[in-house]
Amino acid sequence: MPTLKIQSNVPANEETWDALITAASRQVAEMLGKPEGYVMIIAESTPRMAFGGSREPLAYLELKSLGLPEERTPEFSATLTGLMGEHLDVPPERVYIEFASPARHLFGFKGGTF
Incomplete structure (x- = not known):
């Protein structure tokens, strides 16, 4: 159930967004x-x-993500910020990232919850 939402004001073409989505996944x-x-x-x-x-x-x-390891968020931040620079040319100081680890009962899937 890991979910990454990316919003950016960079006017990139469809190929760029597709490459970013593939790499991010x-x-x-x-x-x-x-x-x-x-x-x-x-x-x-x-x-x-x-x-x-x-x-x-x-x-x-x-x-x-369920069970997101909080102690690794600095590592995750560096990696995701790198993707933004590589694919959208967004400098690190212009990237904000929110990390969340919802309780299993608060994330739905297949008509139920985890």
Whole structure:
């Protein structure tokens, strides 16, 4: 059930977004040690975004996963920030990431919960 949501104001083409989604899916599965078949990536080009009063390239990410190891979030942050730089040319100081580990009963799947 790992889910990564990516929002950015970078006006990238479809090929760039597709490459980012593919890379992010593999990376999230590897980072969390979970099958990629359970990983969901949501990528949105959201042109109306500002950070620090500037509309320069930026990205906001949310990574949710059951049992997310809090002690590894600095490592995850570095990896995900690197993906934003590699695929969207967003500098590290223009990336925010929210990490969340919902309780199993608060995440639905297949008409039930985990």
